[in-house]
Amino acid sequence: MSTARQRSTSALVARRAVNVSVSTRSIESMFEAGVLAVVDPHADESTLVARIAELEAVKSAASAGQARAAAALDALRRSNEAGAGVPAAQRGRGVASEIALARRDSPARGGRHLGFAKALVHEMPHTLAALEAGRLSEWRATLIVRESACLDVDDRRALDAEMCADGSKLDGMGDARVAAAARAIAYRLNARAVVDRAAKAESERTVTIRPAPDTMTWLTALLPVAQGVSVYAALKRAADTTFDDRTRGQVMADALVERVTGRPAEVAQPIAVNLVISDETLLGYDDTAALVDGYGPIPAAVARHLVSDAVVDDRSRATLRRLYRHPSSGALVAMESRARCFPKGLATFIGLRDQRCRTPYCDAPIRHHDHAQPHHRGGATTWENGLGMCERCNYAKEAAGWRVTATMDETGRHTAEFTTPAGMHYQSGAPPPPGPLDVFVSEVEARITVALAEFHAA
Numbered sequence: 209m210s211t212a213r214q215r216s217t218s219a220l221v222a223r224r225a226v227n228v229s230v231s232t233r234s235i236e237s238m239f240e241a242g243v244l245a246v247v248d249p250h251a252d253e254s255t256l257v258a259r260i261a262e263l264e265a266v267k268s269a270a271s272a273g274q275a276r277a278a279a280a281l282d283a284l285r286r287s288n289e290a291g292a293g294v295p296a297a298q299r300g301r302g303v304a305s306e307i308a309l310a311r312r313d314s315p316a317r318g319g320r321h322l323g324f325a326k327a328l329v330h331e332m333p334h335t336l337a338a339l340e341a342g343r344l345s346e347w348r349a350t351l352i353v354r355e356s357a358c359l360d361v362d363d364r365r366a367l368d369a370e371m372c373a374d375g376s377k378l379d380g381m382g383d384a385r386v387a388a389a390a391r392a393i394a395y396r397l398n399a400r401a402v403v404d405r406a407a408k409a410e411s412e413r414t415v416t417i418r419p420a421p422d423t424m425t426w427l428t429a430l431l432p433v434a435q436g437v438s439v440y441a442a443l444k445r446a447a448d449t450t451f452d453d454r455t456r457g458q459v460m461a462d463a464l465v466e467r468v469t470g471r472p473a474e475v476a477q478p479i480a481v482n483l484v485i486s487d488e489t490l491l492g493y494d495d496t497a498a499l500v501d502g503y504g505p506i507p508a509a510v511a512r513h514l515v516s517d518a519v520v521d522d523r524s525r526a527t528l529r530r531l532y533r534h535p536s537s538g539a540l541v542a543m544e545s546r547a548r549c550f551p552k553g554l555a556t557f558i559g560l561r562d563q564r565c566r567t568p569y570c571d572a573p574i575r576h577h578d579h580a581q582p583h584h585r586g587g588a589t590t591w592e593n594g595l596g597m598c599e600r601c602n603y604a605k606e607a608a609g610w611r612v613t614a615t616m617d618e619t620g621r622h623t624a625e626f627t628t629p630a631g632m633h634y635q636s637g638a639p640p641p642p643g644p645l646d647v648f649v650s651e652v653e654a655r656i657t658v659a660l661a662e663f664h665a666a
C-alpha cells in the first residue's frame with residue numbers, strides 16, 4: 209500500500225454542497241404526480257400550449273396548498289407546544305427549517321416560505337385566492353407580500369383587496385409591474401412605514417460572494433444607495449484617469465482589488481487557508497479539480513498555477529498543511545496540527561470536512577462547530593460528534609423535538625441524521641475531498657487508519 213497516497217496531502221480549506229439523501233415517504237400517496245408529467249404524443253399545437261398553461265395553473269394552485277399546509281403546521285405545532293407547557297416565546301421554533309427540508313430548500317428560504325404562508329392565509333385572502341386560481345405565480349404573490357410587509361394588518365388587508373380582489377386586473381402584469389403596483393399602494397396607505405423600512409434596510413448592508421462561470425466569481429455588495437453610487441463613481445474615476453492597454457472594466461476591477469486588499473491586482477494572492485488540492489494533483493500526476501474556500505472547485509491546472517505564482521512571488525506567501533484521507537473511501541479523517549490546540553484544531557478540521565452547513569440544502573457558510581448530540585446530553589467533543597453548522601441551523605436544532613445524530617462508517621464517511629419534531633428523517637453526508645482514489649486496502653488496514661486518524665485528530 210502506498211503511504212504517500214494513504215496520507216493524501218493538501219493545502220487548506222474548501223467547501224461544496226453537502227451530499228444529501230432524504231428518506232422520501234410515500235410519494236405514491238400524493239395525487240397522481242405522474243399523470244401531470246404525461247404529454248399526449250399526438251397532441252396538436254394548440255393542445256400543447258393549453259397543456260403548458262394548465263400545468264402553470266397547477267403549480268400556482270400547489271403553491272397555495274403549500275402555503276395553507278405551512279400555516280396550519282405552524283398553528284398546530286404552537287398549540288401542541290402550548291399544551292406541553294412550552295413558553296410562548298419558544299413556540300414554533302424550527303418550523304421554518306422543517307418546511308425547508310420538506311421543500312428541499314435552504315432554511316433561509318424556509319423562513320421566507322413560512323412568513324409568506326402566514327401572511328397569505330391569515331391576512332391576505334384575495335392574494336391567496338389569485339394564487340390558487342393561477343392568476344399569480346408563487347413569485348408574484350411573494351412580491352405582493354414583500355411590498356406589504358411594512359404595513360400594519362389593516363393596511364395590508366386593504367392592499368390585498370385593492371390589488372387582488374378583482375383577479376382579472378392581474379392578467380398581463382409582469383414581475384416588475386406587480387411589485388411596483390403593490391409598492392405604490394403601500395406608499396399611499398402609509399408613506400411613513402415605507403420610509404422607515406428604507407432606514408431599516410440600511411442595516412442589512414452586506415457583501416456576498418458566489419461562483420461565476422469560467423473560474424470567475426461575483427463579489428456583490430448591498431449598500432445604501434449613496435455609498436454604492438460613490439464606490440462605483442470612484443472606480444469609474446480610476447478608469448477615466450488610467451491610460452494603458454486595459455479596458456475600462458478591467459481597470460475598474462483591478463482598482464477595486466487594490467483598494468480593498470491593499471495589494472496590486474497583479475500580485476499573487478496569499479493562498480494559505482484558501483485551496484484544497486491533493487498531492488497528486490499538485491505534483492501534476494492527475495487532474496482532479498481542487499477546491500477554493502468560498503468558491504468551489506477549480507481546474508487542476510488553474511490550482512497549480514495559483515500555487516506556483518504564490519511560491520515564486522516573494523510579495524505573496526504560500527503555506528501547506530497536510531490533511532489525511534481515508535485510503536479507501538477518500539473521506540477526510542484528520543489534519544496535521546503542529547499547535548495541537550485541541551478545540552481550535554478540531555474545529556478547523558470539521559470545517560474542512562464539512563465545508564458548508566451540514567443541514568440538507570442549507571449551503572450557508574459554517575459559523576458554529578457544534579456537537580450533533582449536545583454536550584449536556586453526554587455528546588462527546590470529537591470529530592465524529594462534531595458538525596459544521598450555520599448560525600440559524602445551529603439554533604434551529606436546539607429547538608424542542610429536534611435530534612441530530614452523527615455517525616462514521618468504517619471507511620471514515622461521516623453522516624449526520626436530522627430528525628424533526630414531526631418525525632421526518634433527513635441525512636447529509638460530508639462531501640468528498642478532492643483527489644483520486646485508486647488504492648486497494650483491506651478492511652483491517654482501513655480500520656487501523658481510522659483509529660490512527662482519530663488518535664492524531666484528538
Ligand SMILES: [Zn+2]
Pocket residue numbers: 315565566567570571572597598599600601602
Ligand atoms: Zn444552515
